[in-house]
Amino acid sequence: MAIRHQTLAIGLDFGTTNTTVASFGRPIPLGETGSVLLPSALAFLPSGTTVIGEPARMRRAIDPPNTLLSIKRVIGAPPSSSVAKSFIATMPYFVGDIHQDELSFRTRGGAFRASEIAKMIIAHAFALADVSPLSVSVLVVGVPTSYTPERKQVLLNALQSLGFAKVHLIEEPVLTAVAYVGRSSVRRALVFDFGGGTFDVAVIDGTLHPFRVLAQGGDPYLGGNDIDLALAMRLREQLLRATGWDLGSNPVVLDRLVHEVEQAKMQLAYEESTLIQGTDLDPAAPISVGAISLDRATLAEVACPFVMRALQITEEVLEQARVTPREIDAIFLSGGSTRLAVLRESLVQRFGKRPRHDVDPACTVAIGASLLAARPELLQAFVGSPS
Ligand SMILES: Nc1ncnc2c1ncn2[C@@H]1O[C@H](COP(=O)(O)OP(=O)(O)OP(=O)(O)O)[C@@H](O)[C@H]1O
Ligand SMILES: [Mg+2]
Incomplete structure (x- = not known):
């Protein structure tokens, strides 16, 4: 289904494990397989190619330092933060030392901040969904309740630099509730x-x-x-x-x-x-x-x-x-x-x-986000001031 060039209200769940995109309460298939879940994984291959999704996830044991997974955990987290430290302790990555404001990784593709890796995965998800960021009127994105205002700002900047003009970050449990509440009181x-x-x-x-x-x-x-x-x-x-x-x-x-x-x-x-x-x-x-x-x-x-x-x-x-x-x-x-x-x-x-x-549990956050994106008056009640 080609939906490029329309003006759309879109919901995004950039999960630790999977990324989902939805529009008007429906998850959008991401690519030819018809799956609505894209593994939130990116790998830099020896050939110089970058792969995202399932082919990247499959490389986690073959080439750990160049296969980036679970990046959501550290978006906007400074290397000195406890979040970043526990991530580094459990993940097989080489840490970059240029940026003090956000954890970065040295890979064979170069050094990248966590938010830059997230950006590449999110951009890929939208390309697979055949939705251009420029055609998105409102984007609502789920964020963990544990994200600090600084980390939210880093994610917001990353999304805006992808071309999304109007982005709102809403806590994930709220989005799940939105996905269900409309169906009953x-x-x-x-x-x-x-x-x-x-x-x-x-x-x-x-x-x-x-x-x-x-x-x-x-x-x-x-x-x-x-x-x-x-x-x-x-x-x-x-x-x-x-x-x-x-x-x-x-x-x-x-x-x-x-x-x-x-x-x-x-x-x-x-x-x-x-x-x-x-x-x-x-x-x-x-x-x-x-x-x-x-x-x-x-x-x-x-x-x-x-x-x-x-x-x-x-x-x-x-x-x-x-x-x-x-x-x-x-x-x-x-x-x-x-x-x-x-x-x-x-x-x-x-x-x-x-x-x-009664809502697909793997897609509730994206579904709730898309429903909120399509209802400006309800969205305003949750965001306060627009970003
Ligand atoms: N039928 C099933 N039975 C049990 N577990 C399942 C089933 N289907 C999917 N899962 C599990 O669901 C998890 C992925 O869930 P989901 O896509 O909601 O995660 P996520 O939103 O990316 O991660 P998180 O919420 O932790 O950031 C995986 O661990 C997967 O094994
Ligand atoms: Mg989730």
Whole structure:
């Protein structure tokens, strides 16, 4: 669908894991595959080419320092900040030393600030969506509640330099609530956003217009990635015990295992059990390695501690908001990891009601952002002054 040259109200979710673009409440397919999710990954290849999305993500184990992932965590973060320090400690990057105001990376493609990498990924997403920044009348973009005003300004500058004239940054739980609230009226709602790398939770008062956030919280290092790693470690140990073969001794093979485990985890939303071919992961593995089976019960067991941690944070936020679980009359799910059956069941147990998932959880932030972009009067109520 060619929608270039129209004047559009657009919503953008530049996620830690995936980037989504939406217009008038609908996610826009990004490229030929028809997928609405673009992995937020960029890689500088030895050939001099830059790749973005899935081909970049696949290079994380082959060429770590030149494969930039999870950049959202450090946009606008000075190298001396605790956010930047913990990122550097866990990611395999060479840090640039030119800029003191924002973390930068030395790659084979040159040195880039975090916001410059973000810009390249966002520009690519819009090119795939066939939407020119110049045709966008209003862009609403989700931001984590943890972003400081300085970091928001860095993101805003980056977006404006891409050619977007009118940009508004709105906190992600608000956008998720916008995506759901229009569909029904609620008194007290819980926004439960469990994505790839971050967990966010907020209590919403829906009796006011527009609704108000009573309390919010989260953990910037809690998400589906943790579940993938824990599952991969579980299967690795299981195989080591059974066959003596270690899929973890080669980092490229281990990364393949993590990737395949993630695919299997997603398949378990539809199937009781699934198989991962050990010899496909590691061509050097003996034939005895065979197929590794993964079922829902194992996934539930491995995911359980992470879900419990999210529920514990939720209790704290409810307490801050002075709202009891019984008073919550709707739970709005957001983030790809909320497709986990064990997570939904735990929410049913705790709140005595089924969480809402009538909006695609991987796209709620972009959908809410696009709905707000299309309604100037509602948008004004959330932004105060236009930027
Ligand atoms: N069916 C599924 N079952 C379990 N997890 C899933 C499923 N589908 C997607 N996920 C997980 O959802 C995560 C990605 O979610 P999402 O795209 O919402 O993240 P994000 O918004 O980019 O990240 P964040 O909110 O942390 O910044 C991945 O960890 C992925 O494995
Ligand atoms: Mg998200």
